[in-house]
Amino acid sequence: MIIFDCDGVLVDSEILSNAIDAELMTGAGHPITAQDLIRTWIGRPKREIWAAIAAERGVAWPEGLLEEADARLLCAIETELRAVEGVAEALRQIDPPLAVASSSALPKLRRSLERCGLLHVFDPHVYSASQVARGKPAPDVFLFAAAQAGVAPEACLVIEDSVAGVTAALAAGMRAIGFTGGRHTYPGHGELLQEAGALEIVDHMRDLPSQVAALRTPRSDASG
Structure with a gap:
């Protein structure tokens, strides 16, 4: 997943x-x-x-x-909110199952996805830190997402833009790709994500599908 x-x-x-x-x-x-x-x-x-x-x-x-x-x-x-550039096309090229695990409160999370035309891609697998005991960098929300989807944590690959998120993914026993293609990116962003444990850094959504395909293992495909 x-x-x-x-x-x-x-x-x-x-x-x-x-x-x-x-x-x-x-x-x-x-x-x-x-x-x-x-x-x-x-x-x-x-x-x-x-x-x-x-x-x-x-x-x-x-x-x-x-x-x-x-x-x-x-x-x-x-x-003012808009989707990250290229994300809709990238999602069309990535095989399901897909999920969202965010630090945002669930109503705001779902509305943001809906506003950007992305909610239907993930629903019902949209999960918030408000549903678990601890937010990122604790692994709770990622473990919750995997459990709800019936997928083993080690079969999950996480796409994250923050050190806290990458740290949480690794603590959950998952692998992570760092993303630096948002408008909030800054000098050294990718390096910090790599230091936190991201396996690869993607700076535009056009490159994400190929990185996901390269990192998906036979076990993760079989699990989801």
């Missing part, structure tokens, strides 16, 4: 989400850029990111600020 992260891999949302978060955090007295957030925090559940930054700065966020960030992002999903 091929398991995709969503944000930054299927839908080009990381640049939107982190720009909103950086603006609100800066306005609350914690100067930070979207690139700062992307380099350090992408791949983790949003509430955990906000809680960790609040703990680091030693000051709680103003009441309702995270909810405002969520509301702004939902608006951006409806007006």
Whole structure:
């Protein structure tokens, strides 16, 4: 089974989400850029990111600020979100089964996929860290996805754009391909994913099907 992260891999949302978060955090007295957030925090559940930054700065966020960030992002999903370039064609070339395992909350995850015309490709195998005890870099959401699909973890190949996601995949006993084709990519992105354990780095979706085919083993094909 091929398991995709969503944000930054299927839908080009990381640049939107982190720009909103950086603006609100800066306005609350914690100067930070979207690139700062992307380099350090992408791949983790949003509430955990906000809680960790609040703990680091030693000051709680103003009441309702995270909810405002969520509301702004939902608006951006409806007006600005688009699929990652080339992803629809790439998915047509990759044999099923396919699944999504994301740090996003399930309603936002499903709406993002629907908005970009991708939900039908994966449904019903769309899974969120909100359904498990721990988010990435813990392996829980990947193990949950495999269990729900009835596929052994070692028969799964994960497509991820974050160090946290690659780390989670390896902790689940899965292999990973690093993806750096989203608009949020940055210098050294691919190298960090390789250091985390990604077997290959893909910087455009046009190259993903051939990499998936090369890494699919007879056991993974038999399992799914």
